[in-house]
Structure formats: C-alpha cells, structure tokens
Amino acid sequence: MTAFAATARYELRMQLHKPAIWITTAIPFGLFAVLALMETQRGGLERLTQDTNAKLWMVEAMGWFTAPLAMVFGMVLADRLVRDRKLGVAALLDVTPTNRSARLAGKYLGTCAATAIPPALIYLVVAVAFAVWRDKPSALLWGAATFAVVVLPLLLLAGALAFLGPQLMPTPLFRVLVVGLWFYAGATEVDSEFPSPAATVLSLTLDYPQKVFFGSTDATAGPFQGAALNFLRPQPTTATALLALALILGLAAAIVVAARALNARTSE
C-alpha cells in the first residue's frame, strides 16, 4: 500500500473515532434547532416552512451553516499537522522510506474526508426529512449537489489553512483568526464600510455557485454600485460561478503546497 493511501486511511479512521468532530459539527445545528423552535410561531423562518422547492430549500435552509461549518472545519483540523511534532513522532516518520509529500497529501485528504462525514450525514438526514415531508425525492439530489459544490470546497480551503496556519502561529491564535476570517466573510455586506469579499468570486461563502447553480436568494453575487473591489464582481454566470469554485480550490491547493514547503523547512 502506498504511503499516501495508508496515511489517508489512518487519518480518516482516527478522526472518525474522535468525539470532537461529531460534537463540534452538532453544535451549530443544535443552536439552529433552538432558534427554529423559538421562531416557528413568529414567522422569522416562515419562508422555510412554506417553501416547497427542493433545490431552493436545501441551499437556503442549509446556507445558514456555510460560515459556521467552515469555522468548525478550521478549528477541528488545526492541530492535525503540528500534532506529529508535538507527540514526537514526526522525526520517526521522517526516517521511514516514505515520500513526505505523499504523507502530507494523505493526511490532508484523510482528515478532510473524515471531517466531511458528520456534516454529510446531517445533510442526508435533512434531505430525507424534506423528501418525506414534501414528497419530493429530488431533495436528496439537491442536498448532495449543495454539499459537493458549497461545503466540500470550503472544507478543502479551511483544511489547507489549518495545515499552514498553526505552523506559523500557536493553534489558539489560529483558531481566533479562523473565526475572524469567516465572520468577516460571512457577516459583512457588499456595501459595508470597508472592502468586503462579499459577493465577489473570492467570497468565502461561495456566493456565485450558490446563486448561479441553486438560485439562492440569500446569496449576493455580481457588481454593486459604488462598492470597493468591484473588479472581483463579474456578472453571475455559469462561467463565473465555475471560476469562483476554481479560485477557492486553487487557493486551497496553493496553501497546501505552502504548508508542505514550510513543514519541510521546519522539520529539518
């Protein structure tokens, strides 16, 4: 078995046995459930109780979790790479006849895959519930599509940052910055007081794909009169939505390469 496959499989299985990834994923959904219980009488979530379009419902109901999920991914994965050094096994692994890049790639994809499983199960449960409730089996398809197009790229980006960040700074500081980054990305409006990535192709909540592929009314994408960074806001089309996805995935890949380079330097 290659070093890549072995590392990925080990990381996947080890992560899945950690209660932390199950608990941390459940927390945002639990808080939302509290909110839903509080609000069903008051109409705050009225749209979600009336909307019967499976595509829109899946992307808008689950759109609440885009930013918190990215934060959770960043926090859970933050200690994965530095952990080897902390436990003193990095030096041991380095003398094994394995390719260091393959090991790092395996660790990256294995931990990301494990972290994807709890939210994937939640998406599945929600899609099945909607399919039964509204008698629309297509919800399963749209749930899977939303997960693949919106959640997975963010997971890969947050995972990449979690491999690079804690090498540059202590893990707690990195975790504060991850929250700050996605708060900045998720909470700022296009016309807010300062340059915001909102509605750009670099939006950290993937607004272009959400709007173009799923028609989400919560996502904003495209040029905005008088806003800074308008050159990053082309008209939302299939091409620009694909560009946004490519940019996020490319950014993740570049960050993993940087993490690999830094890891090689610091472990020598």
Next chain:
Amino acid sequence: MNHRAGRCYSPGMRPLSLWRHEVRRAGWAALLAPPIAAGIVVVVAVDGAARLGQPSRDTAHLLQSLLEIALPLAAGVGAASLVGVDPAVELHLTLPTAYRATILRRLVVTAGWVAVIALTAAAVMVASGWWHRWPAAHPPLAGQLTWLAPTLCLAGLGLLAGAVSGSPATATSAVAALWFFDLAAGGLLQEHRWSRLLYLFATTRGTVEADWTANRLTLLAAGAAMTTAGWLLLRRPSRLLTKEAE
C-alpha cells in the same frame, strides 16, 4: 544540593513567582491575540470613517463593538485552550500546587490580559472623546460592563467546555459557535426576555434599554457560575489527562 534550584522551588514556588511564571509562559501569541482582534476592528473603524454617512457616530459604534465583540472572543478561545494541552499532566498532578489551581491562574492571566487591553482602549476612547460620540454609549464607569460581562461569560464557557470535553478543539468550537450564533441571530434573540438577558452583545447590537443592566449582571453571574462549574469538574484528574494524543 543545588541551592539556586532550592531557592526557586522550595518550599514550593511563592504565589508571586507562580504568577510571574504563568505570565511568561503564556507566550507572545496569547498576548498578541487580543490586540490583533482589537486592531482589525480599529482598522475597519478608521477605514469606514472616510466613507460613512455619519462617520464619527458609526466609527464610535464600531469602537464599542471592538470592546464588546472582538475582545471577548479572544478571551473565550484563550480559556478554551487551557485544558488538554499540557504534555506532562501526570507530572503536574503530583506537584504540591494543584493543577486545577494552575489552570485557574492561567485563566486569570488570559482574561486579565484582555481586561488590560479593554481598559486601555476604553480609557483612550474616553480621553479622546470617541466614547461619547456614539449617542447610545453608557457612562464610562458603568460602560466598562460592555466588555467585562461578555468577556467573563465567554471565558467561563471556554473553561467549562474544556473541562467537560478535555479537548481544546471542542471547547473552542463551542465558544465560537455561541459567539457566531449571537451575532447571526441577534434580531431574533431580542424577542424574548430570557434570550435578551443572555444576549452577549446587548450594548452594540441592541436590547431593550431597561434590560441592559440586568443583561450585564446575568452574563456576569453566568460567567461566574460556569467558571465555578469548570473548577469543580477539574477536581477529577481524569478530566485533566490530555486528549491531544487522539
């Protein structure tokens, strides 16, 4: 006998030297987190001042948000990162100084540093007049509850979540999720009195005016209660043994 070492450690480190040690071991990162969080908001505030309809009022509001929103997050994450990170907990548990006392001391250092930054920022704001440029600002003295209440509450939650889970990742996620939830669902949380009382950002993100003092006192009490609960849970050594190896 090594007299120098003897002077340092026997008959047990003096409380003052323990405190000095904890401040030093906190390291640059712990000390940098609150100023970085504060710095981001200040940059945003200064940048926004140039382009807003009412620059001074909105900037003053953002500066208050720095105290109430940014700094408490740093305290909460710092507190959540205390349990489960020491490589030699078993050794700590054999020392005359109780390890949970060490953790509490570190909590005070973490939250204390946030308090120093917040007090400095507040003093600068009062002295430069920015405090009063936001019409809804509270009088400077009572206004210190703007940062004190959410800081204590999130720090208490961080310690408690750390004591319950033994994992900094879980504890940090709990703090961050609550923080984000309060920001995202701010409007909805205003609609019930109980959720208004527990709302973390009642100064800058709105509450019923009459509820403000009650809200701050509730948060302080919740913070104290969670810190106490965390302290009691840490009595059991099994709670302290590191989960980082997972």
